[in-house]
Amino acid sequence: MYAQRKVLAVVPARGGSKGVPLKNLRKIGGTSLVGHVGQLVRELGWIDRAVVSTDHPEIARTAEQAGLAAPFWRPAELSGDRIGDIPVLQHALQAMESIDGCEYDIILMLQPTSPLRLPEHVAATVEKLVQGNFDAVWTVSPTDLKYHPLKQLALDDDAMLGLWDQRGADIIARQQLKPVYHRNGAAYALTRACLLTQSALMGARSAAVVIDTPMLSIDSEDDLDQAECLLNKQASQHAPQLRVRQEGAAAPFKTFVVDIDGVLASLVANNDYTLSEPIQENIAIINRLYEAGHRIILFTARGSATGIDWQDVTRKQMTDWKVRFHALQFGKPAADYYIDDRLITLQEALQHC
Missing domain, CATH: 3.40.50.1000 (HAD superfamily/HAD-like)
Structure with missing residues (x-):
């Protein structure tokens, strides 16, 4: 419980990943991606329930070995690669409230594909949600200005090159660009009303926690290799040596x-x-x-x-x-x-x- 609010952590981990088959079971630093989430949750003593939402028996077994619960099965209609986060979280919340006989105040999404997150990143996200009375809080990372949206290009149906956003035509120097950020997947915290009433991951009143250290969302084999290197570097700074x-x-x-x-x-x-x-x-x-x-x-x-x-x-x-x-x-x-x-x-x- 965090500030008298019941917290449900949901770990979405379907088995049908196409880019990296059974991605959530792949290991970095000797631990599976879903196992890293279990280790993280053990360091966050204020989480009331931490559950995995999966359609795969091996992921469920591995999650339980890591300390996560797997008390329900994600239905087939929510297991496709085009299913968004909202219906998955809604299903998990409703299933757990039925099983536990209570209402959860905060839903915390912890994706296994972000193994570089630290406990303090997650704690800061929930703390901001509560203290700011926000509907939702996401973790984000600064986007390098050379990849700023106003510098992006697009090709039309005739393969003609143009600016992705015409406002970029007025930009002549990096100093004119305002900072922008991208979601890094480390943590999403939202209220029950945001998820069920607004049916939104980003509610009407949302905020962000900016993480300046390297984050990585794993989508490919190269990402796994890079995560291994970054995790070793992170461990040299934070873990026992x-x-x-x-x-x-x-x-x-x-x-x-x-x-x-x-x-x-x-x-x-x-x-x-x-x-x-x-x-x-x-x-x-x-x-x-x-x-x-x-x-x-x-x-x-x-x-x-x-x-x-x-x-x-x-x-x-x-x-x-x-x-x-x-x-x-x-x-x-x-x-x-x-x-x-x-x-x-x-x-x-x-x-x-």
Whole structure:
């Protein structure tokens, strides 16, 4: 649940891809495309349900092994290569609401063909949807100005060359072009009303999250090769690697799961977390660990006792206090190190790195 809204993640993964047969089962970095989505969802603790919409038994089996649910079958009439996203999402939403006996507030489409997305990209998309009260939010990437729409050309029925958009005739310099963006497929978040009432992927009031890092939507064998290279480069910047301890022994980078209250925030009476103050010494350590390449997950039980949703307050505090982290989750975790004011301290954890 995100800000008291139930979130359904839908992973569209039909089996009939023509450009790359069974594309969603192809592997990059040793993991299938649908498996990458399962790994991503595990890092987003606020997703209530994550399901695959497929017509292929092997995709369903692989998705379930990756932690995604496959509780329904996509019908044949929604499995063709000319079927758009809207009817597929509508079918998935209605099927899950019938199965789960509830209504979902936010539908999050996570296409397997975008394996370079990071958890923070998805979280930012949902956060913008909620905070801006938008109908829909898409992730987009800046389009290189040399491919700007006003510079594109077209051929008519007689093979005569002309500008795709005649407004381009007035453009004489790159500096005159306004930035444009293209969808990168990393995440689409939309409200229930947008999907069912407006029957739209881009609602009447929509916004975007701009991703500046390389994104890729896989449609060909070349895309798979390129994704492998980009994923390796991304992993060198974000994932566990080897480094050397002072005494010379090799040690992998770790995942640090860090409690907030008593570690990064002062303890307060009556669980009124609006009164919390930052513990700057520990925040500085966390930021150093983040910058050194370790993965930082903030995991708090705020609200477990009171039933109050503290997500918005907590996110604002972490932003205001300039805490660097990869994911924020609510509950109780397990990881390489679970840092809690009642368990291992940051100082003790540092001795193992």
